[in-house]
Amino acid sequence: xxxxxxxxxxxxxxxxxxxxxxxxxxxxxxxxxxxxxxxxxxxxxxxxxxxxxxxxxxxxxxxxxxxxxxxxxxxxxxxxxxxxxxxxxxxxxxxxxxxxxxxxxxxxxxxxxxxxxxxxxxxxxxxxxxxxxxxxxxxxxxxxxxxxxxxxxxxxxxxxxxxxxxxxxxxxxxxxxxxxxxxxxxxxxxxxxxxxxxxxxxxxxxxxxxxxxxxxxxxxxxxxxxxxxxxxxxxxxxxxxxxxxxxxxxxxxxxxxxxxxxxxxxxxxxxxxxxxxxxxxxxxxxxxxxxxxxxxxxxxxxxxxxxxxxxxxxxxxxxxxxxxxxxxxxxxxxxxxxxxxxxxxxxxxxxxxxxxxxxxxxxxxxxxxxxxxxxxxxxxxxxxxxxxxxxxxxxxxxxxxxxxxxxxxxxxxxxxxxxxxxxxxxxxxxxxxxxxxxxxxxxxxxxxxxxxxxxxxxxxxxxxxxxx
Amino acid sequence: xxxxxxxxxxxxxxxxxxxxxxxxxxxxxxxxxxxxxxxxxxxxxxxxxxxxxxxxxxxxxxxxxxxxxxxxxxxxxxxxxxxxxxxxxxxxxxxxxxxxxxxxxxxxxxxxxxxxxxxxxxxxxxxxxxxxxxxxxxxxxxxxxxxxxxxxxxxxxxxxxxxxxxxxxxxxxxxxxxxxxxxxxxxxxxxxxxxxxxxx
Numbered sequence: 001x002x003x004x005x006x007x008x009x010x011x012x013x014x015x016x017x018x019x020x021x022x023x024x025x026x027x028x029x030x031x032x033x034x035x036x037x038x039x040x041x042x043x044x045x046x047x048x049x050x051x052x053x054x055x056x057x058x059x060x061x062x063x064x065x066x067x068x069x070x071x072x073x074x075x076x077x078x079x080x081x082x083x084x085x086x087x088x089x090x091x092x093x094x095x096x097x098x099x100x101x102x103x104x105x106x107x108x109x110x111x112x113x114x115x116x117x118x119x120x121x122x123x124x125x126x127x128x129x130x131x132x133x134x135x136x137x138x139x140x141x142x143x144x145x146x147x148x149x150x151x152x153x154x155x156x157x158x159x160x161x162x163x164x165x166x167x168x169x170x171x172x173x174x175x176x177x178x179x180x181x182x183x184x185x186x187x188x189x190x191x192x193x194x195x196x197x198x199x200x201x202x203x204x205x206x207x208x209x210x211x212x213x214x215x216x217x218x219x220x221x222x223x224x225x226x227x228x229x230x231x232x233x234x235x236x237x238x239x240x241x242x243x244x245x246x247x248x249x250x251x252x253x254x255x256x257x258x259x260x261x262x263x264x265x266x267x268x269x270x271x272x273x274x275x276x277x278x279x280x281x282x283x284x285x286x287x288x289x290x291x292x293x294x295x296x297x298x299x300x301x302x303x304x305x306x307x308x309x310x311x312x313x314x315x316x317x318x319x320x321x322x323x324x325x326x327x328x329x330x331x332x333x334x335x336x337x338x339x340x341x342x343x344x345x346x347x348x349x350x351x352x353x354x355x356x357x358x359x360x361x362x363x364x365x366x367x368x369x370x371x372x373x374x375x376x377x378x379x380x381x382x383x384x385x386x387x388x389x390x391x392x393x394x395x396x397x398x399x400x401x402x403x404x405x406x407x408x409x410x411x412x413x414x415x416x417x418x419x420x421x422x423x424x425x426x427x428x429x430x431x432x433x434x435x436x437x438x439x440x441x442x443x444x445x446x447x448x449x450x451x452x453x454x455x456x457x458x459x460x461x462x463x464x465x466x467x468x
Numbered sequence: 469x470x471x472x473x474x475x476x477x478x479x480x481x482x483x484x485x486x487x488x489x490x491x492x493x494x495x496x497x498x499x500x501x502x503x504x505x506x507x508x509x510x511x512x513x514x515x516x517x518x519x520x521x522x523x524x525x526x527x528x529x530x531x532x533x534x535x536x537x538x539x540x541x542x543x544x545x546x547x548x549x550x551x552x553x554x555x556x557x558x559x560x561x562x563x564x565x566x567x568x569x570x571x572x573x574x575x576x577x578x579x580x581x582x583x584x585x586x587x588x589x590x591x592x593x594x595x596x597x598x599x600x601x602x603x604x605x606x607x608x609x610x611x612x613x614x615x616x617x618x619x620x621x622x623x624x625x626x627x628x629x630x631x632x633x634x635x636x637x638x639x640x641x642x643x644x645x646x647x648x649x650x651x652x653x654x655x656x657x658x659x660x661x662x663x664x665x666x667x668x
Contacts, residue, residue, distance in 0.1 A: 011658045012651050017633035020651055022658055032551065034501035043645075060499065073499040080501050124550040124574055138574055140552035141503075142581035142644075150648045152655060156631070188486060189544040192573055222547070224573050288486045288547075309542060313485050406549075408495045415518060427490040427548060429513050 001229055001262040002160050002195045005135040009118050011152060018154040024117040025134075026147050028055035028090065029103050030081040031408070032122030036145035037084040048151045050089040054112060057081055057094060058102045059408045063371050063398035066095055074409070088148075101374020101400040104128040104342035108212065109376055111241025115230035115257040120147055125342045125424065127218040131211035132238075133230035133260055135195070138219065158195045158224070159269040165200035167277030172458035174352070175210035176344060176422070176441035178202065179217040180282035182274050184292035191223025194270065197262065198228050202276040208237040209348040216343045217424050220289040229261040283329050283454055284439040286317035287428050292439065293329065295456045301325040320428055321436050322416070329454050332438070336419040337368035337449040338431070339395075339442055341405040344422035345373025349442040350381050353422075354389040356446035359463025362394030363452030369396045369411065371403040395449065407431045420448040470583045471641035475564050475611040477537030479601045480527055482511070487541055488548035489575065493557040506553055507560030532605045539566045540597055545586075546575025555582045565611050567618075569594050580634055583641065585613060587628050600624070613639060 012020040026049075033055070040046070047053055060074040069075040085092035093099040099106055104125050107113045113129045119136035120126060122144040129136035143153060165178060196218055198211075206214070211228050218226030235254050238244040245253040284292035285299045291314070293300070302314035302325060318325065323332065339345075339353050350372065362368045370390050372378035378400055381387055387397045404411040405423035413419055413435025422445050426437040440448065443457045497509040514526045522529050528536075539558065545568040546554060555578045558566070565585045579586045589597070600620070601607045610619045613635060618626040637644070648655075 011654050014633075020648055020654070022655070022662075031498050035503045035552075038501070038503075045645075071499070077499050077501060122550055122552075124548065126550075138550035140550055140555075140574060140578035140581060142552060142578065146645050146648065149645050150655065151659075152648050152651075154644055154648060156633075188547060189570060189572070192544070192570060219574075222544070222572060288488075309485050316484070406490075406495050408498065425488075425490070425548060427488045429494055430490050433494070433513055433518060 001133060001197060001227055001260055002135065002158070004260055005116055005118065006157060008116065014156070018156045020152050021118060021155045023120050023147050023151055023153060024052060025107070025112055025119040026053045027103050027107055027119070027121035027126070028053060028144070029059060029121070029123060030057045030077045031059045032141050033084065033144055034077060034080045035141050036122070036148055037088065039145040040088070040148055045149045047088040047090060047148045050091070052151065053090045053148065054107070055081060055085050055090050055092045056100050056103050056106050059402045059406065061095065061399070061401035062409050063369070063401050063403050063411060066399045070410070098375035098379060101372070101377065102342045102345055102402055104212075104216065105345055105373030105377065108132070108208070109241070109374055111238055111244035114238065114244070114253070115234060116260050120153065124219045125216050127224065127226050128212050128216040128342055130215040130218065130226040131208060131228050132234055133227060133257070135225055135227070137224040159193050161191065161194040161196045161223070161270040161272065162268040163196055163198050163272045163274060165198060165202040165274050165276050167202060167275055169202055169205070169276055169279070172281060172443070173276070173279050174441040174443060175206055175213040177279055177282045178276060179214045180284065180289070180292050180439060181279050183217065183221050183290045184282065185274065186221065186272065188220060188288050188290040189222040191218060191221040194223050195225045195227060196221065196223040197268070198226060203228060204231065207348060208233055209346045212346070213343055217289070220424055230257045281441065281444050281457055283444065284426050285321065285323060285329070286314065287320055287426055288313070288317070289424065289426060289439060291317055291426070295329050295444070295454060297329055299323045299325055299327045299329070330456065331453065333365065333418070333453045334420050334438070334448055335366060335417045336413060337366055337445050338371070338404040338419055338421040338423065339369070339445050340371030340373065340403055341423040342373065342402070343424045344442050345371060345377065347377050347380050349422065350377065350386050351384070353442035353446040354386040355462060356443050356457065356460055357393040357395060357450065358389045360393055360450040362449045365452045366449050368394065368449040369398055369404070371398045372400050374400045393450070404431050420445045420454065469581070469641040469643065472564060472583050472585050472613055472638040474613065475537060476608060477564065477611070478533065478535055478606065478608050479538040479540050479597070480533040480536035481540045481598055481601050482527060483542065483598060485542040486544045486547055489546060489551050489554040490548055492546070492554040493551065498551060498553050503556055504560060506557035507562065510557040510561040535562065537562055537564050538609050538611065539563045540594070540601060541566065541568045542594070543569045543591070545571050547572040550574045552578045552581070555579050555584050559584055567594065567597060580637055581644070583638065585611065585638060587611070587618070587630070589626065589628060593626055
């Protein structure tokens with residue numbers, strides 16, 4: 001599949017040098033674009049295809065009182081995006097529109113993300129869009145400028161890897177557990193230099209939103225892009241969306257999309273297997289997404305790890321995380337819960353978290369916030385009454401944005417606070433200096449909010465019918 | 469972009485695996501709309517404590533590593549986000565070359581756009597360089613990109629590999645937007661062909 005998309009977009013094939021690859025969709029946000037627009041201005045260049053370029057603001061946006069950005073530098077960055085979009089004729093979904101949201105939630109929701117497209121954004125979680133069978137990857141600001149100016153990128157072809165998710169998910173096991181489990185098993189750099197294609201029965205049975213969760217964290221495995229072959233689930237998701245082809249054009253597009261799938265017998269540079277049958281809910285204990293384990297396990301003992309570098313890294317991580325080796329994961333108490341982000345801020349994630357929260361109360365030791373991935377997710381959740389479920393349980397119901405995934409807005413952990421987070425990175429200081437992040441699924445996060453510590457959601461007391 | 473041909477520089481070690489872009493430049497400094505001035509925030513939370521006091525144990529705060537231009541580190545350097553603020557901070561601080569066993573893809577690519585040379589060596593070679601750097605105050609390396617070799621003025625001589633296109637790119641300090649725009653007619657033809665097939 002990667003080969004097909006690649007070949008469809010190569011304008012000038014490079015032998016000894018990179019190829020020139022055409023880009024079908026360029027998503028832009030406020031943090032990684034100001035210097036790129038400034039570069040265009042300095043060189044007197046225009047945006048070549050404003051019609052293929054879409055912008056939103058997400059990283060700096062407050063989730064309370066959102067129009068009042070108190071940090072003047074944040075405000076300047078948001079205002080700069082508005083001015084740049086106006087000057088260069090780029091469509092902007094700003095805070096006044098219901099489509100505004102985390103860029104990787106917004107794109108698919110608008111139907112901008114299609115199978116077979118090449119998609120870039122100055123953001124490493126652009127890999128999310130690979131869930132549709134699009135070749136989608138993050139780029140730096142210099143390349144943002146390059147794409148704005150030329151609608152192309154100079155790219156060397158990546159190697160290909162296939163990951164076969166074998167077996168079936170047991171109840172309580174989420175897409176987040178699949179990707180966290182994969183990274184815990186194989187590490188945070190096994191995907192470096194590769195585009196990863198996810199296959200297998202357990203992948204086929206995922207919804208579009210679950211597939212996005214898996215592809216989103218490809219970058220945490222080192223891969224710039226993850227891919228899942230499009231199928232009926234993909235086509236159904238796209239049907240009728242604003243920027244999806246409509247009517248006869250849609251039917252024609254589906255035929256084209258079907259032809260993208262990897263041919264039987266296609267060769268990959270590397271094949272890996274992952275066992276889903278034995279997977280249990282995952283929690284990270286360290287400061288790298290690969291430092292994770294099952295909820296029924298314990299914090300590892302660094303001395304027992306195989307290499308000197310791993311022992312050192314684990315010891316550093318446990319010191320930062322203030323965890324003792326051998327502590328059962330279910331004994332770890334938390335202070336904060338964040339439900340949201342481009343990994344887990346979609347409507348199905350909120351439904352899943354709400355099903356756990358319904359009828360329970362957030363622990364008195366915990367502050368818990370729910371941040372919808374976009375304005376549309378927020379409205380849908382409110383239609384379904386999920387906001388009430390959350391607020392009645394003691395969660396705060398916020399406005400859309402990246403929020404505490406990287407804490408560029410006012411949602412920041414205090415030093416020493418421990419957070420169960422549905423986001424994608426548990427790096428030191430990621431959610432605030434001295435803050436301690438444990439990555440989990442939305443269900444596990446909601447359960448932790450209620451109990452004040454991690455708990456195995458498979459044993460949860462659901463208070464009413466769980467929506468599928 | 470400033471070309472990179474040769475560098476003779478003091479080596480500073482940061483002995484950690486998976487040095488991520490949040491550690492290199494924390495998010496609170498990503499709000500600036502300029503490309504310059506990020507060096508003062510490099511490794512911010514490792515250089516200063518929460519009260520703003522210098523953390524003397526961190527290598528970049530030690531007098532012996534002041535003025536370093538070669539950064540030595542461990543595997544998966546630059547993992548995490550796509551923020552180009554990371555190489556901007558590294559460059560602005562004064563580093564022109566990073567040596568590690570492996571780099572994250574996006575970070576690696578971003579380095580070349582900014583005239584920074586990332587060099588991949590084997591774990592053993594990197595171990596050896598850590599030993600030498602720790603053992604000898606003022607340890608410097610000569611990085612010769614023309615001949616793809618690292619020397620230390622004594623017996624050490626490490627040849628390194630680098631994609632030829634990337635080497636030329638750094639040696640000549642090329643502008644890749646300019647290079648792509650040399651293919652303007654091919655891009656226009658591709659767009660026309662796509663538009664035609666969409667309307668067919």
